[in-house]
Amino acid sequence: MAKFGIGDSVRRVEDPRLLTGGGRYTDDTKLAAPAARLYVLRSPHAHADIRSIDTTAARKAPGVLLVLTGDVVKKAGFGDVPCLMPLANRDGTPRGGTPR
Numbered sequence: 001m002a003k004f005g006i007g008d009s010v011r012r013v014e015d016p017r018l019l020t021g022g023g024r025y026t027d028d029t030k031l032a033a034p035a036a037r038l039y040v041l042r043s044p045h046a047h048a049d050i051r052s053i054d055t056t057a058a059r060k061a062p063g064v065l066l067v068l069t070g071d072v073v074k075k076a077g078f079g080d081v082p083c084l085m086p087l088a089n090r091d092g093t094p095r096g097g098t099p100r
Helices: 015-019 056-060 070-076
Strands: none
Touching: none
């Protein structure tokens, strides 16, 4: 026989810890060394045909570890990044496959 059925209440065991300030969150994590941060810069122009991107200034900025562009990601073979909205290919043609 199943322990819980559909529609049955399940006792929440985490409530006392969370309500008394004992919850642990990712922001509470203390790292031994400073962590790198990611910043995504998107084009302000919808459906723009981007012909080139000059990343020279970004690469020289203090603290910058890595600058990636779409071309770099494609050449490295990272593949597609999952997205909830159906996207077009870089040339504007619709992507193959059924959106999920």
